[in-house]
Amino acid sequence: xxxxxxxxxxxxxxxxxxxxxxxxxxxxxxxxxxxxxxxxxxxxxxxxxxxxxxxxxxxxxxxxxxxxxxxxxxxxxxxxxxxxxxxxxxxxxxxxxxxxxxxxxxxxxxxxxxxxxxxxxxxxxxxxxxxxxxxxxxxxxxxxxxxxxxxxxxxxxxxxxxxxxxxxxxxxxxxxxxxxxxxxxxxxxxxxxxxxxxxxxxxxxxxxxxxxxxxxxxxxxxxxxxxxxxxxxxxxxxxxxxxxxxxxxxxxxxxxxxxxxxxxxxxxxxxxxxxxxxxxxxxxxxxxxxxxxxxxxxxxxxxxxxxxxxxxxxxxxxxxxxxxxxxxxxxxxxxxxxxxxxxxxxxxxxxxxxxxxxxxxxxxxxxxxxxxxxxxxxxxxxxxxxxxxxxxxxxxxxxxxxxxxxxxxxxxxxxxxxxxxxxxxxxxxxxxxxxxxxxxxxxxxxxxxxxxxxxxxxxxxxxxxxxxxxxxxxxxxxxxxxxxxxxxxxxxxxxxxxxxxxxxxxxxxxxxxxxxxxxxxxxxxxxxxxxxxxxxxxxxxxxxxxxxxxxxxxxxxxxxxxxxxxxxxxxxxxxxxxxxxxxxxxxxxxxxxxxxxxxxxxxxxxxxxxxxxxxxxxxxxxxxxxxxxxxxxxxxxxxxxxxxxxxxxxxxxx
Numbered sequence: 001x002x003x004x005x006x007x008x009x010x011x012x013x014x015x016x017x018x019x020x021x022x023x024x025x026x027x028x029x030x031x032x033x034x035x036x037x038x039x040x041x042x043x044x045x046x047x048x049x050x051x052x053x054x055x056x057x058x059x060x061x062x063x064x065x066x067x068x069x070x071x072x073x074x075x076x077x078x079x080x081x082x083x084x085x086x087x088x089x090x091x092x093x094x095x096x097x098x099x100x101x102x103x104x105x106x107x108x109x110x111x112x113x114x115x116x117x118x119x120x121x122x123x124x125x126x127x128x129x130x131x132x133x134x135x136x137x138x139x140x141x142x143x144x145x146x147x148x149x150x151x152x153x154x155x156x157x158x159x160x161x162x163x164x165x166x167x168x169x170x171x172x173x174x175x176x177x178x179x180x181x182x183x184x185x186x187x188x189x190x191x192x193x194x195x196x197x198x199x200x201x202x203x204x205x206x207x208x209x210x211x212x213x214x215x216x217x218x219x220x221x222x223x224x225x226x227x228x229x230x231x232x233x234x235x236x237x238x239x240x241x242x243x244x245x246x247x248x249x250x251x252x253x254x255x256x257x258x259x260x261x262x263x264x265x266x267x268x269x270x271x272x273x274x275x276x277x278x279x280x281x282x283x284x285x286x287x288x289x290x291x292x293x294x295x296x297x298x299x300x301x302x303x304x305x306x307x308x309x310x311x312x313x314x315x316x317x318x319x320x321x322x323x324x325x326x327x328x329x330x331x332x333x334x335x336x337x338x339x340x341x342x343x344x345x346x347x348x349x350x351x352x353x354x355x356x357x358x359x360x361x362x363x364x365x366x367x368x369x370x371x372x373x374x375x376x377x378x379x380x381x382x383x384x385x386x387x388x389x390x391x392x393x394x395x396x397x398x399x400x401x402x403x404x405x406x407x408x409x410x411x412x413x414x415x416x417x418x419x420x421x422x423x424x425x426x427x428x429x430x431x432x433x434x435x436x437x438x439x440x441x442x443x444x445x446x447x448x449x450x451x452x453x454x455x456x457x458x459x460x461x462x463x464x465x466x467x468x469x470x471x472x473x474x475x476x477x478x479x480x481x482x483x484x485x486x487x488x489x490x491x492x493x494x495x496x497x498x499x500x501x502x503x504x505x506x507x508x509x510x511x512x513x514x515x516x517x518x519x520x521x522x523x524x525x526x527x528x529x530x531x532x533x534x535x536x537x538x539x540x541x542x543x544x545x546x547x548x549x550x551x552x553x554x555x556x557x558x559x560x561x562x563x564x565x566x567x568x569x570x571x572x573x574x575x576x577x578x579x580x581x582x583x584x585x586x587x588x589x590x591x592x593x594x595x596x597x598x599x600x601x602x603x604x605x606x607x608x609x610x611x612x613x614x615x616x617x618x619x620x621x622x623x624x625x626x627x628x629x630x631x632x633x634x635x636x637x638x639x640x641x642x643x644x645x646x647x648x649x650x651x652x653x654x
Contacts, residue, residue, distance in 0.1 A: 003275050006270060006273075006275050007275065007276065008050070009046065009047070009050060009207055009208075009211065009266070010266060010267075010270060010276065010281075010284070011284060011288070012046045012049075012050060012066070012069070012070045013042050013043060013046045013047075013066065013207055013262065013263060013266060014263060014284065014285060014288060015066075015069045015288055016038065016042050016045070016046070016065040016066040016069050017039065017042055017263055018285065018288055018289055018292055019065060019069065019075075019292055020035075020037055020038065020039050020065065022292055022293075022296060023035050023082070024037070024242065026296070027242055031083070031300065032082060032083055033084075034095070034096070034241055034242070034243070035096075035241065035242050036062040036063055036096065036097075036240070036241050037063065037236075037237070037238040037239070037241075037242065038063030038064065038065055038066065039237050039238055040171075040205070040234060040235055040236065040237035040238075040257065040261060040262065041063055041169055041171060041204065041234045041235075041236065041262075042065075042066045042207075042262055042263065043204060043205050043206060043207035043210050043234070043262035043266070044066075044139075044167070044169050044204045044210055044232045044234060045060075045063075045064045045065065045066030045067045045070070045139070046066040046067075046069075046070050046207060046210075047207040047208075047209075047210030047211040047214065048067075048137060048139075048165075048167055048210055048211075048214045049066065049067045049070035049071060050070055050211060051210070051211045051212075051213075051214035051215040051218060052135060052137060052214065052218060053134070053135075053218075054071070054105070055105055055134060056105060056134055056135045056136070056137060056218075057105045057106070057107060057120070057123050057134070057135075057136045057137070058071075058105065058106055058107070058136075058137045058138075058139070059107045059108075059109070059116045059117070059119065059120045059136065059137065059138040059139060060097055060106060060107070060108050060109060060139055061097070061109050061113070061139045061140065061141060061169070062096065062097050062098075062109060063141075063169065063171075063236075064097065064139055065097070067106060067139075068097070068104075068106065071104045071105070071106060072104075073101070073104060075291065075292065075295035076295045076298045076299060077089060078295075079295050079296050079298070079299035080298075080299045080302055081094075081096070081099065082096055082299075083299050083300065083302075084304065084305075085299055085302040085303065085304060085305070086302060086303050086304060086305040086306070087298070087299060087302040087303075089101055089435065090434055090435050091305045091307070091315075092304065092305035093433065093434055093435075094108070094434050094435065097109065098110060098111070098434070099434060099435050100431070100434075100435045100437065101435070102402070102437060107119065107120075107123075107402070110426050110427060110430075111426075112147075112149075112422050112426060113140065113141060113143070113144035113147065114140060114144040114145070114147035114148070114149035114150045114153070115147075115149050115391075115395060115422055115423060115426065115427060116138060116395070117138050117140060117149055117150060117152075117153030117154075117166065117395070118149055118152060118153045118156065118389075118391065118392040118393070118394070118395025118396045118398075118399070118423070119395045119396065119398045119399040119402075119427065120136040120137075120138035120153065120164050120166075120399060121136075121153050121156050121157050121160070121162055121164055121392070121395070121396045121399060122395065122396035122397060122398055122399020122400040122401075122402070122403070122407075123136040123164075123399040123400075123402055123403055124136040124157065124162035124163045124164040124225075124227075124399070125160060125162055125396060125399065125400055126399065126400050126402070126403025126404070126405055127163055127225075127403070128160075128161075128162060128163060128225050129355070129381055129405070130403070133222040133223075134163065134222075135163045135164070135165060135218055135221055135222065136162075136163065136164045136165070136399075137164070137165045137167060137214075138153075138164060138165070138166050138167065139167050139169060140166065140167070140168055140169070141168070141169050141170075141171065141174065142168060142169070142170040142171065142172070142173075142174060142179055142182060142183075142188060143173075143174020143175065143177065143182060144174075145168060145182075145183070145188055145191075146174075146182060146183065148391060149391055149392065149395065152387075152389040152391055152392030152395075153166070153392055153395070154166060154191075154192075154195045154197070154227065154229065155195055155387055155389065155392070156386070156387060156389060156392050156393070156396060157195075157197070157227035158195040158196050158197045158227055159387060160384075161225050161226050161227075162225060162226075162227055163221045163222070163225040163226070163227075164227045164228075165214065165217060165218070165221070165227070165228055165230060166227065166228070166229045166230065167214075167230050167232060168188050168189070168229070168230065168231040168232065169204065169232055169234060170188055170204070170231050170232065170233050170234065171234050171235055171236035172234075172235050172236060172253075172257075173236055173240070173249070175240040175244070176240065176244070176248045187199075187201045187231055188201075188229075188231045189201045189229055189230065189231040191229065192228070192229040195227075195229075197226065197227050197228060197229060198217075198226075198228045198229070199228070199229040199230070199231070200213065200217075200228070200229075200230050200231070201230075201231040201232075201233060202230060202231070202232050202233070203232075203233060204232030204233050204234035204262075205233075205234050205235075205260045205261070205262040205265060206262070206265065207262060207266055208266075208269075210232060213230060214230070217230070234262075235253075235257035235260070237254070237257065237258065237261075267281060315432070315433050315436075316432070316433050316469045316470050317432065317470065317472075317494050318432045318437075318438040318439070318493040318494050319493070320492060320493065321491060321492070321493055323487075323488060323491035323492070323518055324518050325487070325515075325516055325517045325518045326517060326518075327484065327513040327515075327517040328513045328514070328515050328517070329513070330513060330514050330515065331511040331512055331513050331514065332511070332512060332514050333509055333510065333511050333512075334479055334509065334510070334512050335479060335505065335506055335507075335508065335509050336478070336479045336482055336500075336501075336504045336505050336506070336507075336508045336509075337368065337369075337370060337505035337506055338479070339479035339480070339482040339483035339486075339512055340370055340444075340482055340483070340486060340500060340505075341370045341371075341372075342483065343482075343483045343486045343487050343490075343516070344356070344370070344371070344374070344408070344486070345374070345377075346516045347487060347490055347491075347516070348374070348377075348378055348382065350516075351406065352382075353404060353405045353406050354382070354405070354406045354407075354408060354490065355381075355382050355384065355400060355405050355406070355407050355408070356371060356374065356378075356382060356383045356384065356407075356408050356410065357384045357386050357393055357396070357397065357407060357408070357409050357410070358371075358384075358385075358386060358393070358409055358410030358411070358412065358444075359385065359386055359387075359388060359410075359412045360385060360412070361374075361383060361384075361385060361410050362374075362375040362380060362383050362384065362385040363375055363385075366410055366412075367412055367413075367446075368446060368502070368505060370410070371383060371410070390411070390416050390417065390419035390420035391419055391420040391422065391423050393409060393420070394409060394420040394423035394424060394427075394428065394441075394443070395420075395423045395427060397409055397428075397441045397443075398423070398427050398428055398431065398439060398441065400441075401438070401439055401440045401441050402437065405440075406440045406441075406442075406490060406491075407440075407441055407442075408441075408442045408443075408444065408490060409441070409442070409443045409444065410444045410446075411443060411444065411445050411446065412446070413446055413447075413453075413456075413457045414445035414446055414447035414448075414459065414460075414461055414499060415456050415457055415458070415459045415461070417443070417445060417461060417497075418461075424443070424465070424468075424471070424495070424497075425465070425468045425471075428441055428470070428471070428495035429468045429469065429470035429471045429495060430469075430470055431470075432470060432494070433469065433470055438493035438494070439470075439493070439494060439495045440491075440492070440493050440494070441495045441496070442486075442489050442490050442492075442495075442496045442498055443495070443496070443497050443498065444498050444500060445461075445497055445498060445499045445500065446500050446501075446502050446505075447459070447460055447461070447462075447475075447499045447500060447501055447502065447539075448460055448499075448501040448502055448503060448504075448539060448540055448590055449503070449540075449590065449627050449634055449638075449639075450502075450503035450540065450634070450635070451502055451503055452629060452630070452631050452634070453502075453627075453629070454627065454628070454629035455626035455627050455628070455629070458627035458634075459591075459626075459627060460499075460539070460589070460590050460591035460592075461591075462475060462497070462499055462567055462591065462597060463591060463595055463596045463597050463599075463600075465497055465568070466567060466568050466597060466600060470494070470495065471494075471495055471496070471497060471568060472489075472492065472494050472495070472496045472497070472521060472522075472566070472568055472569070473496070473497045473499070473566065473567040473568040474486075474489055474496060474497070474498050474499065474521065474565065474566050474567070475499040475501075475538045475539045475564070475565070475566075475567055476500075476539075476565055477501070477504065477508075477538060477539050477540070477542035477543065477563055477565070478508060478510055478542075478563075479508055479509065479510040479512050480510050480511075480512050481519060481525070481563070481565050482500065483512055483513075483517070484517050484518055484519030485498075485519050485521065485565060485566070486498060487516055487517065487518045487519075488518045488519055488520065488521050489521065491518070492521060496521075499539065501539050501540050503540060504539075504540065504543070508543070519565075521566050521569075522566045522569040522570070522571060523565070523566065523571055523574070524536075524562050524563060524564050524565055524566070524570070524571035524574045524575065525562070525563045525565055526560065526561070526562055526574070526578070527542070527546070527561040527562070527563050528549065528559060528560060528561040529560055530557075530558035530559045530560035530561070530582065531558050531560070531581060531582055532557050532558040532559065532560075532582060532584065532652060533557065533558075533559055533560065533582050533584040533585070533586060533648060533651055533652060534560045534562060534575070534578040534579050534581075534582045534584065534585045534586070535559055535560070535561050535562065535585075535586045535587075535588060535648075536562045536564060536575055536585065536586070536587045536588070536598075536601060537561070537562070537563065537564065537587070537588045537589060538563055538564040538565065538567065538589060538597070539589065539590055540590045541588045541589050541590050541640075541641075542561075542563050544588070544641050544644060545559075545561055545588065545644070546561075548644055548645060548648075549561070551645065554645065554648060554649075557648060557649075557652055559648075560578050560581070560582055562574065562575060562578060564597075567597055570597075570601065572604065575601070575605070576605075576608065576609060579605060579609050579612060579613070580609065580612050583612055583613060583614040583615075584613070584614055584615050584651050584652070584654075585602070585605050585613070585617045585618070585651075586617075586618045586619070586620065586647060586648060586651060587601050587602050587617070587618070587619040587620070588619070588620045588621070588640065588644065589620075589621050590621070590622060590639065590640075591621055591622060592621055592622050592623070592624055592625075593619060593620065593621030593622060593623070593624065593640070594621075594624050596619075596621045598619035598620070598621055599619065601619075602617040602618070602619045605617050614654065615651045615652075615654035616651075616654070618647050618650070618651055620640040620643055620644060620647055621640055622638050622639055622640055623637070623638055623640075625638060
């Protein structure tokens with residue numbers, strides 16, 4: 001290793017150590033609230049970062065200060081971030097290293113430690129699709145290698161031959177649990193064999209070894225994209241965080257590893273090889289210390305973020321890109337399923353950034369045959385079968401959209417989204433609010449009952465996600481709405497859950513414009529005007545109400561029927577305007593009544609429109625059981641369909 005590189009590496013490795021020593025003082029002074037120390041592990045962060053190109057993306061953990069400093073971040077902004085000041089990167093919204101800085105090709109962690117590995121796969125896929133010789137490097141601790149996302153990410157990277165380096169910092173403990181209680185294999189890199197990829201264990205305290213290892217594998221991967229699993233053995237010299245202490249760590253183990261301090265080892269080599277003298281080392285440290293002190297003082301003197309409720313709410317969603325195409329008069333009579341298929345096909349024809357991912361969607365065409373014939377037209381790069389890895393593929397979709405793609409995921413059944421719940425609510429939903437990046441991901445969700453599919457293939461889970469800021473939720477009930485809203489969803493810069501009712505796929509037909517068009521997300525539709533009662537619904541229950549409108553027993557009741565179409569955001573203005581006219585309201589949905597969409601809407605109506613109501617707001621949903629398999633049980637007992645007429649009469653006669 002040449003002298004210039006060695007000097008650069010030394011300046012790079014001593015910087016985070018000196019920062020950490022300062023941070024520990026600030027912590028004791030109460031000027032910062034928490035600190036996760038990486039003392040003793042600096043060689044991994046610094047060596048790996050320096051071995052990569054500046055435009056390779058690095059996914060960091062909470063002990064990777066050396067990644068940030070090695071990428072040349074402004075220390076004033078970095079300390080502002082750590083302290084939670086307005087001068088930081090995220091307006092005080094993200095703590096320490098939980099943030100992304102796309103300009104520096106750094107993506108910070110969320111607290112679910114392995115969750116970023118699938119995101120790294122998505123970034124790597126983006127590089128591969130764009131034919132860029134770039135690499136994604138994902139850091140992870142030994143403890144997090146037990147999580148499911150670790151397996152899903154490595155398996156996906158192996159199957160798709162992605163340019164991703166998975167770098168394990170094996171520091172001996174997962175919080176307080178020693179490695180002897182975490183895994184049974186000798187080395188964590190041994191797991192690489194099970195995925196059919198290369199694995200290597202190295203000395204994580206030798207910065208030269210780390211640098212050369214990453215550099216060598218990077219050269220291989222740039223020529224021939226493939227993942228690699230590297231385990232860097234090191235030791236955590238301080239607690240999981242400072243408050244936890246290290247009482248559980250044997251003293252002899254601490255003494256053993258203190259002799260392997262990466263900075264002491266590197267300084268010893270530098271002095272031995274006469275690359276730097278002791279005086280030069282001292283001078284470097286003084287210069288860096290002065291810069292640290294100046295930057296910290298700037299951050300301490302900076303203002304804390306000022307905001308307002310409206311500003312905070314405004315930053316939850318990315319601003320719409322203005323996708324708008326008006327419907328034409330040239331129509332065709334098609335089914336709900338055809339409307340979905342045509343929209344996907346037409347948009348893929350016009351936008352090469354759209355990538356479809358899902359189980360069995362390529363040659364097989366998906367379980368509902370919506371993507372049948374797509375792989376022949378668009379190829380396997382854009383129509384991608386995935387392993388059975390809901391969490392892995394949702395995480396990968398975030399990585400893809402960070403690279404400018406518009407990924408569309410087909411959940412085989414909406415029920416399976418539970419396996420990817422963390423990725424949806426903590427990665428997709430929160431990214432824009434945290435650090436301002438658009439998340440153009442659409443997850444198609446075949447949902448609902450009526451097809452005798454039982455409790456694991458019939459659920460309506462939309463209300464679970466209404467509670468999560470940052471998601472948009474769409475649930476069309478007609479072919480017309482399905483086509484227009486799906487086009488808007490795919491072109492919206494926010495994560496969207498697009499529910500498609502399975503029973504409606506081949507039972508609902510309608511005249512629909514042949515050409516592509518859009519419908520505004522967040523706007524409900526009045527299917528029938530009336531003045532006696534407002535019925536608010538969506539999905540399959542919209543069809544129930546349409547059928548009831550023809551019932552002779554309520555011909556004298558003038559019903560106003562509103563199809564929500566979009567559940568988040570829901571069209572509060574249109575609904576309120578209707579209720580001010582009818583003075584009565586009923587909310588109906590197929591999903592379980594308790595905690596359902598109807599609960600939120602009826603509560604809002606009762607609170608905001610109390611003086612306009614001539615009767616209490618009623619809501620109907622399915623009973624509080626799982627969806628039964630037997631058709632009679634489902635439709636006659638589980639569903640609220642048989643209660644609708646009596647409930648309408650009850651409200652009218654109140």
